[in-house]
Amino acid sequence: MHPDHPANEHALSDDARAVDVPPAGTLHFDALPLAPALLTTLRQLEYLEMTPIQAASVPVALEGHDLIAQAKTGSGKTAAFALPLLSFLNPRWLAVQGLVLCPTRELAEQVTQEIRRLARGLENIKVVTLCGGTPAGPQRASLEHGAHIVVGTPGRVMDHIERGSLKLDGLALLVLDEADRMLDMGFFDDIAWIASRCPTRRQTLLFSATYPDGIARLARQFQRNPQMIKLEETHASHKIRQRFYEVRHEERLHAVVTLLRHYRPLNALAFCNTRQQCRALLDVLQAQGIEALVLHGELEQVERDQVLIRFAHNSCTVLVATDVAARGLDIKDLEMVINVDITPDPEVHVHRVGRTGRADQNGWALSLMSSSDKRRLGAIAQACNIEPEWHALEGLTPASDAPLQPPMATLQILGGRKDKIRPADVLGALTGDAGFTREQIGKINITDQSSYVAVARGIADEAVRRLTGGKLKGRTVKLRRL
Ligand code: ADP
Ligand code: MG
Numbered sequence: 001m002h003p004d005h006p007a008n009e010h011a012l013s014d015d016a017r018a019v020d021v022p023p024a025g026t027l028h029f030d031a032l033p034l035a036p037a038l039l040t041t042l043r044q045l046e047y048l049e050m051t052p053i054q055a056a057s058v059p060v061a062l063e064g065h066d067l068i069a070q071a072k073t074g075s076g077k078t079a080a081f082a083l084p085l086l087s088f089l090n091p092r093w094l095a096v097q098g099l100v101l102c103p104t105r106e107l108a109e110q111v112t113q114e115i116r117r118l119a120r121g122l123e124n125i126k127v128v129t130l131c132g133g134t135p136a137g138p139q140r141a142s143l144e145h146g147a148h149i150v151v152g153t154p155g156r157v158m159d160h161i162e163r164g165s166l167k168l169d170g171l172a173l174l175v176l177d178e179a180d181r182m183l184d185m186g187f188f189d190d191i192a193w194i195a196s197r198c199p200t201r202r203q204t205l206l207f208s209a210t211y212p213d214g215i216a217r218l219a220r221q222f223q224r225n226p227q228m229i230k231l232e233e234t235h236a237s238h239k240i241r242q243r244f245y246e247v248r249h250e251e252r253l254h255a256v257v258t259l260l261r262h263y264r265p266l267n268a269l270a271f272c273n274t275r276q277q278c279r280a281l282l283d284v285l286q287a288q289g290i291e292a293l294v295l296h297g298e299l300e301q302v303e304r305d306q307v308l309i310r311f312a313h314n315s316c317t318v319l320v321a322t323d324v325a326a327r328g329l330d331i332k333d334l335e336m337v338i339n340v341d342i343t344p345d346p347e348v349h350v351h352r353v354g355r356t357g358r359a360d361q362n363g364w365a366l367s368l369m370s371s372s373d374k375r376r377l378g379a380i381a382q383a384c385n386i387e388p389e390w391h392a393l394e395g396l397t398p399a400s401d402a403p404l405q406p407p408m409a410t411l412q413i414l415g416g417r418k419d420k421i422r423p424a425d426v427l428g429a430l431t432g433d434a435g436f437t438r439e440q441i442g443k444i445n446i447t448d449q450s451s452y453v454a455v456a457r458g459i460a461d462e463a464v465r466r467l468t469g470g471k472l473k474g475r476t477v478k479l480r481r482l
Contacts (some may be wrong), residue, residue: 027055033062034087037121045117051076056229057205058083066226067205068219072354074330075231077207078114081175084205085115085149088173091123094146095170099198101154101191103181105131105301106308110330111177112151125149130156130166133301134448140165154182154190161197171198176206176218181327183214195222209327210347240357242365242384243391244377249370253284256340259366260290260318261398266407267311268336270320271352273343278320281340285318291406292318295325306412306452309445310482313454315410323348331355339367342376346383353384408442409460413451413472413479421446421473426453429477434466452482 027050029042050058053071061067061084071077081100089097100115102108112129119125128142130152136159143150143165150157150166160166174195176182182191195204204223208215211230219226247255256270270292272278278294285292293307293316308329311319319331323343334356343349349367356363369377381388415421423444430436430453442454455463460481470477 027059032058032083034083035122038083038086038118041118041121044121047079051080053077053229053231054080054083056231057081060227060229061203061205062087064203066203066223067229068208068215068223068226069206069229070208070211070215071229071231072351073209073327074355077177078111079118081173081177081205081207082111082115082118085173085175086119086122086125089125089148091125091148093170094126094148096147096150096166096168097170098149098173098175099157099168099171099194100149100151100175100177101157101182101187101194102151102177103153103185103187105133105153106304106329107178107181108151108153115149115151127151130160132156136160154187154194157194158190161194168198172202174198174202174204174222176204176222178327179206179208179215179218180210180212181324183212183218184324188214188218191218192221209351239361240353240363240365242353242367242386242389244367244369244388245391245393246374247368247370247393252340252368252370253281255368255393256281256338257284257288257290258393258396259338260285260404262396263336263364263366264399264404265317265336265364266314267316267334268318268338269326269331269334269355270318270338270340271326271343272320272322273341275322277341278322281320285320290318290404291316292320295319295321297325302447302449305447306410306482309452310410312445313410313443313452314408315406315454315457315482317404317406323352326355327351333361334363335361336364336366339365342367342369342373342380344376346376346379349380350383405457407457408454409457410482411453411455411460411463411467411479412482413453413467413477414449415472415475415478416447416450418448419473419475421451425472426451429467429470429472430455430463433470434463436463436466 029039029050053069053075057067057069057080069080085098100111102111108129108131112127115127126147127149128147130139130150132153132155206219270281272281275296278296282292282294293310295307310316337353337356339352353365356365377388423446426444427441430441431438436459440456440459445452464479464481467477467479
């Protein structure tokens with residue numbers, strides 16, 4: 001970090017000041033004092049305009065201020081801290097200059113990926129991910145080779161600090177990402193411990209999707225004179241069509257089936273308030289032949305990865321989740337959100353429905369309410385800035401006789417990043433000797449141990465047959481359909 005880093009000028013102070021949010025589209029990245037290589041990368045990634053949270057927070061962060069930034073999931077918060085981080089750090093000094101704390105491994109991996117994407121035009125910037133669920137040995141080795149940026153979950157970061165494998169003397173920027181979720185998960189004390197090991201002369205950026213009370217406490221303890229940026233949630237609401245259905249409590253789960261058969265979404269995220277309700281809904285959907293998966297805290301990491309990959313592949317129609325399980329995840333192109341159980345918190349409702357209708361897409365948000373839930377509607381409608389539309393379930397008929405099926409299926413190939421497999425290798429195997437066309441192949445994801453490829457549902461079994469026993473990177477292919 002440069003010695004003239006502007007964070008050094010600020011005095012300690014407790015009160016946050018608010019910053020005006022520029023209207024969307026008024027700030028182009030070119031207007032920022034960013035390195036030309038970064039601007040080129042942004043153009044290549046087709047980041048043409050800053051998102052509102054970026055427009056409001058990047059200039060403030062670049063000036064060296066501490067920051068509390070609140071904006072909903074999917075609003076581009078990662079780049080909002082990654083860009084200042086990448087512009088401050090000195091690539092020729094191999095010391096940890098930036099530390100990003102995230103609540104879960106997936107989020108840490110998403111952040112690492114986004115930082116690497118943004119950094120690809122810059123000199124050799126080393127980013128290391130430190131999370132539980134993976135052996136600490138290789139992480140120590142990566143740290144020994146030197147790292148500029150560490151992204152990790154609090155527990156594992158603490159381990160590495162305690163063992164002396166992570167040194168923070170050179171740290172200039174600390175980021176608390178998804179701070180609300182970290183508080184929910186009880187990480188306050190861990191964050192406090194880690195912050196106490198960071199140099200006091202540093203810049204601290206706090207990002208959060210919601211603004212619960214605990215955030216102010218975090219800010220008071222770890223930030224100095226933070227600037228406060230809070231984005232109203234209304235900007236995307238016109239693209240989200242919300243409908244409310246009254247339903248008797250015991251009919252709720254079957255009502256979800258009725259909605260799905262009528263609207264036939266490509267994909268839907270169904271929110272329940274409890275894990276038991278998630279499991280009950282999963283049983284009902286599966287019994288009706290609808291492909292559904294559940295995301296909950298008890299899944300092993302590999303299973304969780306597979307669930308998210310299958311959903312992203314359009315190999316599964318419904319993802320059933322609680323708020324805790326789904327928060328922060330970047331799920332793209334979501335057509336529908338179903339509130340199976342209405343949430344008691346209007347802000348959480350806004351957040352749930354905001355998962356759909358991203359970018360230029362329209363989205364559906366359907367909510368089931370029992371008559372006793374109806375008293376919550378006023379607050380929800382106000383938070384969403386809508387006139388609630390009531391619709392009747394009775395009139396809803398299946399839109400087609402054909403079964404509701406996802407268009408794709410996911411194949412898991414044993415062997416991944418550790419075996420130097422790249423997406424092009426997987427695509428090549430399918431379109432080469434196996435004889436499939438590019439159009440029959442969808443998304444490809446490579447994890448440490450496995451590769452996942454989406455293929456048109458109709459060719460999935462045939463693809464397994466044709467690939468079995470073939471070669472990939474010199475090794476015999478082992479695969480299965482998920
Ligand atoms: P958040 O942390 O607010 O939930 P993310 O940082 O995960 O949001 O960003 C959501 C998605 O938007 C990501 O896929 C990211 O690549 C994309 N994105 C971020 N900034 C921009 C931008 N300025 N233009 C276009 N896409 C962007
Ligand atoms: Mg985020």
